[in-house]
Amino acid sequence: MIFSSYLTQSQNAKLDSLDRLIRNEADKKLRIRHMLEKSDLLAIINLDSAISFNLKILDASRQINYGLGQEEAMLKLVHTYTYSGNSAAALQQLSGLRQYVEQTGDSGSFANYYSTAGLYYGMQSRYDSSIYFYEKAIPLYEKIGNRERTAQSASNLAIAFQQQSNYSMALLYQQKALRIQEEDGNISSQAYTLVNMANTYQNMGDNPRAESYFLKSIDLAKRQQLTNVELYAYTNLSSMFLEIEQWQKAYDNAIEAVKLGRRMGDKGIQAASLSKAALAKANQSVSGEALQLSKSAIALADSVNQPMITQQAYSSIGFVLKSQQKWNEAIPYYEKAMASLADADLFIEENGSLYRELSACYEQIGYTARALELYKKYTVISDSINSRENIRRATELTMNYEFEKKEQAARVLQRAKDEIYRTRMIGLGSGLFLSFIIIIGALIGYRGKQRANAQLRQQKTRIEDALKRLKDTQSQLIQSEKMASLGELTAGIAHEIQNPLNFVNNFSELSNELIAEIRDELALGNYEGANELLNDVHENLKKITHHGKRADGIVKGMLQHSRTSTGDKLPTDINNLSDEYLRLAYHGMRARDNSFNVNIITEYDPAVGEVDVVPQDMGRVMLNLINNALYAVAEKTKKSRDNGEEYEPKVSLVTKRKENAVEIRVSDNGDGIPDAIKDKVFQPFFTTKPTGQGTGLGLSLSYDIVTKVHGGELLIHGLNDGGAEFIVRLPMAVNQT
Numbered sequence: 001m002i003f004s005s006y007l008t009q010s011q012n013a014k015l016d017s018l019d020r021l022i023r024n025e026a027d028k029k030l031r032i033r034h035m036l037e038k039s040d041l042l043a044i045i046n047l048d049s050a051i052s053f054n055l056k057i058l059d060a061s062r063q064i065n066y067g068l069g070q071e072e073a074m075l076k077l078v079h080t081y082t083y084s085g086n087s088a089a090a091l092q093q094l095s096g097l098r099q100y101v102e103q104t105g106d107s108g109s110f111a112n113y114y115s116t117a118g119l120y121y122g123m124q125s126r127y128d129s130s131i132y133f134y135e136k137a138i139p140l141y142e143k144i145g146n147r148e149r150t151a152q153s154a155s156n157l158a159i160a161f162q163q164q165s166n167y168s169m170a171l172l173y174q175q176k177a178l179r180i181q182e183e184d185g186n187i188s189s190q191a192y193t194l195v196n197m198a199n200t201y202q203n204m205g206d207n208p209r210a211e212s213y214f215l216k217s218i219d220l221a222k223r224q225q226l227t228n229v230e231l232y233a234y235t236n237l238s239s240m241f242l243e244i245e246q247w248q249k250a251y252d253n254a255i256e257a258v259k260l261g262r263r264m265g266d267k268g269i270q271a272a273s274l275s276k277a278a279l280a281k282a283n284q285s286v287s288g289e290a291l292q293l294s295k296s297a298i299a300l301a302d303s304v305n306q307p308m309i310t311q312q313a314y315s316s317i318g319f320v321l322k323s324q325q326k327w328n329e330a331i332p333y334y335e336k337a338m339a340s341l342a343d344a345d346l347f348i349e350e351n352g353s354l355y356r357e358l359s360a361c362y363e364q365i366g367y368t369a370r371a372l373e374l375y376k377k378y379t380v381i382s383d384s385i386n387s388r389e390n391i392r393r394a395t396e397l398t399m400n401y402e403f404e405k406k407e408q409a410a411r412v413l414q415r416a417k418d419e420i421y422r423t424r425m426i427g428l429g430s431g432l433f434l435s436f437i438i439i440i441g442a443l444i445g446y447r448g449k450q451r452a453n454a455q456l457r458q459q460k461t462r463i464e465d466a467l468k469r470l471k472d473t474q475s476q477l478i479q480s481e482k483m484a485s486l487g488e489l490t491a492g493i494a495h496e497i498q499n500p501l502n503f504v505n506n507f508s509e510l511s512n513e514l515i516a517e518i519r520d521e522l523a524l525g526n527y528e529g530a531n532e533l534l535n536d537v538h539e540n541l542k543k544i545t546h547h548g549k550r551a552d553g554i555v556k557g558m559l560q561h562s563r564t565s566t567g568d569k570l571p572t573d574i575n576n577l578s579d580e581y582l583r584l585a586y587h588g589m590r591a592r593d594n595s596f597n598v599n600i601i602t603e604y605d606p607a608v609g610e611v612d613v614v615p616q617d618m619g620r621v622m623l624n625l626i627n628n629a630l631y632a633v634a635e636k637t638k639k640s641r642d643n644g645e646e647y648e649p650k651v652s653l654v655t656k657r658k659e660n661a662v663e664i665r666v667s668d669n670g671d672g673i674p675d676a677i678k679d680k681v682f683q684p685f686f687t688t689k690p691t692g693q694g695t696g697l698g699l700s701l702s703y704d705i706v707t708k709v710h711g712g713e714l715l716i717h718g719l720n721d722g723g724a725e726f727i728v729r730l731p732m733a734v735n736q737t
Helices: 015-024 028-045 047-063 067-084 087-104 107-123 127-144 147-163 167-183 187-204 207-224 227-243 247-264 267-283 287-301 307-323 327-340 349-364 368-385 388-423 428-524 527-562 574-592 615-643 698-709
Strands: 570-573 599-603 610-613 650-657 661-668 713-718 724-731
Touching: 015 028, 028 047, 028 067, 028 227, 028 247, 047 067, 067 087, 067 107, 067 267, 087 107, 107 127, 107 147, 127 147, 147 167, 147 187, 167 187, 187 207, 187 227, 207 227, 227 247, 227 267, 247 267, 267 287, 267 307, 287 307, 307 327, 307 349, 327 349, 349 368, 428 527, 570 574, 570 615, 574 599, 574 610, 574 615, 574 650, 574 661, 610 615, 615 650, 615 661, 615 698, 615 724, 698 713
Parallel strands: 599 650
Antiparallel strands: 570 610, 650 661, 661 724, 713 724
């Protein structure tokens, strides 16, 4: 990706020509404007030179109290410091710019501040903030009629959406930017937008269109001497060739980007490109060179403060070591890569792949719990990015845009035909010529329709493939969560099985002793006494059979829980289901902490009866809600004990028949859930538990099961005593009411 900086129309002017203007200009303000033009050229050639020159401009503007010069100099300093990796200096200049525009109160100045803040936060991978500022900048630029900066801000806003995998919004703003730039004949800005559109198409999996846009941007960049655009196109071409496993092309383009980045002084792009070159060599089994390239990438990445660059560098060395089966050595680098994105608003496929690679390493060294946790995060990210609706909306925008371009060309052609018709109506020869033109136009239209239909078929195939991948990913995620919840049930199930097994063992031993006594009685000829003892043996065997069937039922229930759900709804006794999972959750908690005690209050409404639900899915919902309640009171118990306070933990499970629905209420008197995070508790991966004690998927999947599978509601309420209450509300079919 490349965030577009503000470039003037005179960017192709020679530096020596601008130097002459600066030396000869007597008006100090005009001299500063020429210096600002020179700064734009320096930013394309070398960032360190541009920073030094911008500081001179800022000082000169302050000396003559020239506000426009100060504003533009601070704006450019934020850009150049950000690209060079000096985020602290960039933030300092951004703060100064904000103070300045607040004093002026000018709409244009506020728009400049908002767009500059959007660029800064975008380069820090904080895309939510970037989107916020760009969406404030664009209406202001449109209001004051600044078309160039409207287009630049739209192009940059698209990058933030792209990095969050919102491809439809990314293409919407990129197409808006490109329209303005084409109408205004701004070739340089078109080069920026084209390279970013290529990135969007690459992320969508449309590699032929992505390559075409990359090559167009490189051609424009070379003609306009835009080194920064050229190097970003090469490094992203490298990413594309890595994705389609063309290793040599990936390496060649990455090295070309490294050379251009070194010439510009852009350490961030050097580090990213070296990382990609390392991946290419690792896939070519050239491990020694790959390792050296990765180490060079890390050295550069550590000198800049750009989370995404750090992630790429450390991931590359992790991959090199993983490809050599050095699992233990690879893990710390992958963990560092993951930690670098902790504060980033990043939701791209590369981020998901990092979780997948790290999961594979942990699996190889036997850390299966950590491997499963990471793999579940990978599947959720992959699920969202490859969602059918995301790709469909983006594809629709692409097709609409391209059809619009064709319609514009057709309208131009039609106007030309009309002009020919008006001027060539004198003789028969003109009429024949016009007929020939019309026939040619019809043929062109027919061939255009054929091409459009072919494109539609291709897009349909891509969407169908994306839908298949989505379904496969969803199945993997659901099965992974099932196995995780099965693990949580293990302790409770073990306790439940142990009780009937104890009865079986005890009655078996007692029966053996009775048989010995029977033999003694028979030896003495006491048949009456022997018969009484046989009656006792018979009763014992009946009890053994009873408890054996009880254990068998528990095992069958466990297998049903782990079995892949058919999705079929069956009439299910909600009271029995709730009570079963309450006991399993409680015994599981006791198995983990035998000092744990809680006052469990149950109130089952007999009128609830049976409700059509998917038993396995609804069992997982109950397990999640009850486990959360038990965890809440357990944590408050520890806290109260440490503080010397009295506290009686309570968990309540209540079922209630309503008019056309059934309610299941699970409540506790723990610390409750703050209002500030209530809206987040159903989001994937959101958890208040310490690292390693929760995946953050339980409530998210429970919400989907209740609302999407069963058409019900899952609500959360705070209680007066500080606890929390979750309410499951399930609709009843007409024949159940």
